[in-house]
Amino acid sequence: MNCPKCGTALTSTDVICPACGNPINLEEEISAEPINKKAKKKFDVKFIIIVLILLLFIIGFGIFIIQELF
Numbered sequence: 857m858n859c860p861k862c863g864t865a866l867t868s869t870d871v872i873c874p875a876c877g878n879p880i881n882l883e884e885e886i887s888a889e890p891i892n893k894k895a896k897k898k899f900d901v902k903f904i905i906i907v908l909i910l911l912l913f914i915i916g917f918g919i920f921i922i923q924e925l926f
């Protein structure tokens with residue numbers, strides 16, 4: 857991340873630019889993070905649903921085989 861005012865390279869801990877004193881808006885970074893987490897969570901839920909459907913299919917198929925055997 858660089859200072860939007862003077863372009864000086866900043867570290868993630870900088871609250872103000874060490875070169876020009878411009879306050880660094882960290883809110884943008886903070887607000888951007890939950891969206892990514894939400895998107896990741898949405899993907900995880902989708903993945904869990906797919907796994908559950910696959911498990912149900914495997915269990916159902918197993919019950920079908922057991923019923924055929926006995």
Ligand SMILES: [Zn+2]
Pocket residue numbers: 859860861862863864873874875876877878
């Ligand atoms: Zn600056």
